[in-house]
Amino acid sequence: MTRSEPDAVPVLALEGVSKSFGAVRALRDVSLRLYAGEAHALAGENGAGKSTLIKTLAGVHRPDTGTVLLDGRPVVLHGPADARDAGVAVIYQEPTLFPDLSVAENVFMGRQPRRSLGRVDHRAARTAAAALFARLGVDLDPQQPARGLSIADQQLVEIAKALSSDARVLIMDEPTAALTGSEVARLFGVVRTLREQGAAVLFISHRLEEIFRLCQRVTTLRDGALVASDLLGDPQGRRAPESGGSGASGGSGSTGGSGGSGGSDRPAGSGGAAGPADAADGAGAPGGRGLTEDDLVRRMVGRDLDELYPKQDTPIGEVALDVRQLTREGVFTDVSFTVRHGEIVGLAGLVGAGRSEVARAVFGVDRWDAGSVHVDGRPLTNGAPSIAMAAGLALVPEDRRAQGLVMGMSIERNVNLTALTGLGGTVRGGLMDRRAERSRALDWAVRLQVKYAALADAVGTLSGGNQQKVVLAKWLATTPKVLIVDEPTRGIDVGTKAEVHRLLSRLAADGVAVLMISSDLPEVLGMADRVLVMHEGRLTAEIPRAGATEESVMAAATGRGTTGRAA
Numbered sequence: 204m205t206r207s208e209p210d211a212v213p214v215l216a217l218e219g220v221s222k223s224f225g226a227v228r229a230l231r232d233v234s235l236r237l238y239a240g241e242a243h244a245l246a247g248e249n250g251a252g253k254s255t256l257i258k259t260l261a262g263v264h265r266p267d268t269g270t271v272l273l274d275g276r277p278v279v280l281h282g283p284a285d286a287r288d289a290g291v292a293v294i295y296q297e298p299t300l301f302p303d304l305s306v307a308e309n310v311f312m313g314r315q316p317r318r319s320l321g322r323v324d325h326r327a328a329r330t331a332a333a334a335l336f337a338r339l340g341v342d343l344d345p346q347q348p349a350r351g352l353s354i355a356d357q358q359l360v361e362i363a364k365a366l367s368s369d370a371r372v373l374i375m376d377e378p379t380a381a382l383t384g385s386e387v388a389r390l391f392g393v394v395r396t397l398r399e400q401g402a403a404v405l406f407i408s409h410r411l412e413e414i415f416r417l418c419q420r421v422t423t424l425r426d427g428a429l430v431a432s433d434l435l436g437d438p439q440g441r442r443a444p445e446s447g448g449s450g451a452s453g454g455s456g457s458t459g460g461s462g463g464s465g466g467s468d469r470p471a472g473s474g475g476a477a478g479p480a481d482a483a484d485g486a487g488a489p490g491g492r493g494l495t496e497d498d499l500v501r502r503m504v505g506r507d508l509d510e511l512y513p514k515q516d517t518p519i520g521e522v523a524l525d526v527r528q529l530t531r532e533g534v535f536t537d538v539s540f541t542v543r544h545g546e547i548v549g550l551a552g553l554v555g556a557g558r559s560e561v562a563r564a565v566f567g568v569d570r571w572d573a574g575s576v577h578v579d580g581r582p583l584t585n586g587a588p589s590i591a592m593a594a595g596l597a598l599v600p601e602d603r604r605a606q607g608l609v610m611g612m613s614i615e616r617n618v619n620l621t622a623l624t625g626l627g628g629t630v631r632g633g634l635m636d637r638r639a640e641r642s643r644a645l646d647w648a649v650r651l652q653v654k655y656a657a658l659a660d661a662v663g664t665l666s667g668g669n670q671q672k673v674v675l676a677k678w679l680a681t682t683p684k685v686l687i688v689d690e691p692t693r694g695i696d697v698g699t700k701a702e703v704h705r706l707l708s709r710l711a712a713d714g715v716a717v718l719m720i721s722s723d724l725p726e727v728l729g730m731a732d733r734v735l736v737m738h739e740g741r742l743t744a745e746i747p748r749a750g751a752t753e754e755s756v757m758a759a760a761t762g763r764g765t766t767g768r769a770a
């Protein structure tokens with residue numbers, strides 16, 4: 204049986220599901236069919252309803268109307284345990300393993316193999332875990348403690364855990380957001396293996412190229428409604444491995460390992476969207492040639508997208524941020540660079556290279572052991588964020604949800620949080636000027652296209668991407684002289700991504716010095732006037748815009764040569 208046979212029965216499906224939270228209609232009459240052996244992407248802008256949909260499949264939410272079907276039969280999932288028992292597992296972006304337990308103990312949590320007297324059989328657990336990792340084609344030691352595993356490895360432990368309980372459906376909610384390029388390649392290798400073994404994978408990502416690389420079908424949501432469910436065609440007309448539930452290996456590059464950036468897994472000749480009886484397939488792909496990235500963006504956003512990297516040329520002014528020989532023992536060493544007024548400097552490197560740590564030290568969240576930081580020629584005090592802010596520095600942190608928001612507080616109040624320090628200008632005689640607060644929040648909500656019901660709603664009710672936008676707004680509202688943004692568009696949909704880039708470009712044109720930490724290479728190359736690269740806690744290169752290419756940046760990021768040491 205292959206997934207594209209019209210009479211195939213989906214392993215898991217939604218039919219006509221609607222779900223509201225108060226006045227917000229998060230899902231409206233949505234249907235989705237997930238087949239064995241397919242990687243199926245779920246696309247949509249922030250707040251489109253993707254998380255609500257997967258939570259419905261995972262038994263977290265009960266639909267208001269509509270049905271969940273397992274193997275074609277309607278089921279009622281009373282909670283996550285019901286979904287797990289039915290073979291549906293969810294892998295979240297940042298898994299929550301028990302740090303003090305071993306990898307094997309985490310895999311078999313609650314289901315440890317036991318010996319006759321009821322004692323846990325650790326050796327059996329290790330052997331079984333090793334067999335699962337071998338099945339996935341990955342190299343992980345079952346005996347090592349979970350503490351200290353990279354996020355990528357933690358995800359693999361979660362996947363092994365799902366397999367150990369015979370999961371047939373794996374739902375992955377933005378699993379790649381915090382992974383390096385090679386970790387993504389390894390995860391995709393695992394997903395291919397799982398598909399060959401007959402699993403169905405539902406995959407969420409805001410990175411469109413990943414959807415096209417990994418998936419055979421994409422379902423798009425807009426404002427809670429289904430736009431289309433399209434097969435993804437292969438533009439080169441190459442024949443990708445046809446996989447059913449049989450486990451037959453049908454072609455190249457489809458198992459284990461860490462392939463490069465190739466390895467497209469799309470079905471051959473899948474013009475249009477003549478999938479298994481999907482009513483919403485009607486829209487198809489233009490010209491019957493398979494969906495393109497532009498088509499997908501149009502489906503998500505409802506219009507053509509403006510330029511993604513609208514970088515304007517701006518005169519570069521005096522040095523605004525001057526970081527000299529900054530060292531934090533064991534974290535980063537001898538880091539020196541400048542950012543000038545009007546300039547966007549990209550800070551590239553692999554996850555773990557020390558970029559965020561430098562940003563935190565510059566802003567004063569962490570102390571430095573040696574070196575100095577000047578803003579407009581004035582020295583900052585070590586470990587004093589309030590002094591950094593008073594000097595005109597702003598830091599939009601990477602981990603925005605944890606570091607940047609008070610979840611129970613309103614959207615409006617969160618946007619204005621920095622005003623509590625007196626920086627934002629809405630504190631008058633010790634009282635918040637509520638009208639100014641509201642108008643500022645509204646202004647930023649519109650500029651960043653935040654999707655919300657009321658500004659007085661708790662920020663915790665927003666979708667993940669919209670929460671990210673509120674943190675951005677909060678810091679941009681301080682009108683900084685120097686803005687440090689850490690992964691400014693991670694988790695943000697493609698439409699707003701262009702808007703964030705336009706905003707950064709405009710800030711630079713207004714004279715703000717922008718230091719942009721980003722793992723998104725096209726973003727760095729598209730937006731930065733100059734690119735700094737870090738590798739293992741040191742600056743390894745400084746590359747002017749004209750000389751910056753994927754190759755030159757990656758070479759410096761992986762320590763394979765430098766292109767001129769940063770001064």
Ligand SMILES: Nc1ncnc2c1ncn2[C@@H]1O[C@H](COP(=O)(O)OP(=O)(O)OP(=O)(O)O)[C@@H](O)[C@H]1O
Pocket residue numbers: 224225227228229247248249250251252253254255256654655664665666667668669694
């Ligand atoms: N528990 C909740 N209470 C109130 N509103 C909610 C709740 N959960 C989701 N919503 C709303 O439902 C809508 C859909 O949110 P959802 O999280 O499903 O979006 P998403 O597509 O996953 O977005 P993102 O890409 O930002 O993660 C949003 O308007 C959101 O604010």
